[in-house]
Amino acid sequence: MTDPGNCSVKAREGMRSEEYAALERLLRDVRPKTTLEIGMATGGSSIEICKTLRDVGGETHVAIDPYQSDPDGWNNQGINNVKAAGFDGLLEPIADFDYLALPKLVEQGRRFDFVLIDGWHSFDYTLVDLFYADLLLNVDGVVACGAPRVSVPGDAQTLRSGFAAAERYRQAAAGPAGSARRADTAWACDDATGA
Numbered sequence: 001m002t003d004p005g006n007c008s009v010k011a012r013e014g015m016r017s018e019e020y021a022a023l024e025r026l027l028r029d030v031r032p033k034t035t036l037e038i039g040m041a042t043g044g045s046s047i048e049i050c051k052t053l054r055d056v057g058g059e060t061h062v063a064i065d066p067y068q069s070d071p072d073g074w075n076n077q078g079i080n081n082v083k084a085a086g087f088d089g090l091l092e093p094i095a096d097f098d099y100l101a102l103p104k105l106v107e108q109g110r111r112f113d114f115v116l117i118d119g120w121h122s123f124d125y126t127l128v129d130l131f132y133a134d135l136l137l138n139v140d141g142v143v144a145c146g147a148p149r150v151s152v153p154g155d156a157q158t159l160r161s162g163f164a165a166a167e168r169y170r171q172a173a174a175g176p177a178g179s180a181r182r183a184d185t186a187w188a189c190d191d192a193t194g195a
């Protein structure tokens with residue numbers, strides 16, 4: 001599958017162990033029933049999310065990744081790992097690019113309690129993901145975002161502080177000391193009616 005945005009599957013595989021631990025803590029706090037992830041890879045974060053869904057009687061985990069079923073990409077590794085972990089019934093994989101799949105979810109009126117943004121980490125893709133996450137979150141929902149890799153110093157900070165300054169969001173549960181990445185970038189939506 002070729003991305004007109006000229007990105008490739010050459011992303012690192014999963015998160016660091018302390019990031020998974022922070023994700024687990026955040027999920028325990030949020031107790032989401034419906035979840036969305038952008039960037040599935042080998043399914044590490046999907047499994048973490050599905051564990052919480054199982055524990056709280058949740059319904060669905062939607063995982064978007066254009067390269068998931070591509071034989072030259074992840075070749076279904078993520079889907080197979082989620083199945084092997086026993087969470088097949090919770091997973092709804094979408095093999096498409098974020099910028100194509102996310103507007104369709106909005107059109108379908110889908111809503112989520114938790115959104116993990118961990119796809120293509122450039123500033124522009126992250127911004128698009130945050131834009132759609134905002135439209136797709138339930139009130140009290142939480143968005144967690146991997147730090148965008150940027151070439152212009154300050155852009156990532158602008159993005160973080162801009163989102164954190166939005167009146168309808170507040171900082172969500174903190175991660176462990178020394179692992180600021182997730183901790184810095186999780187926001188809870190207080191008011192879905194805000195502009």
Ligand SMILES: C[S@@+](CC[C@H](N)C(=O)[O-])C[C@H]1O[C@@H](n2cnc3c(N)ncnc32)[C@H](O)[C@@H]1O
Pocket residue numbers: 003007008009011012013014015038039040041042043044045046064065066067068096097098099118119120125
């Ligand atoms: C850092 S990995 C995700 C790791 C995964 N969340 C985990 O913790 O196990 C980034 C993923 O983003 C996917 N990706 C790349 N471009 C994308 C796009 N435009 N839309 C959605 N996912 C994309 C890659 O295929 C890759 O699987």
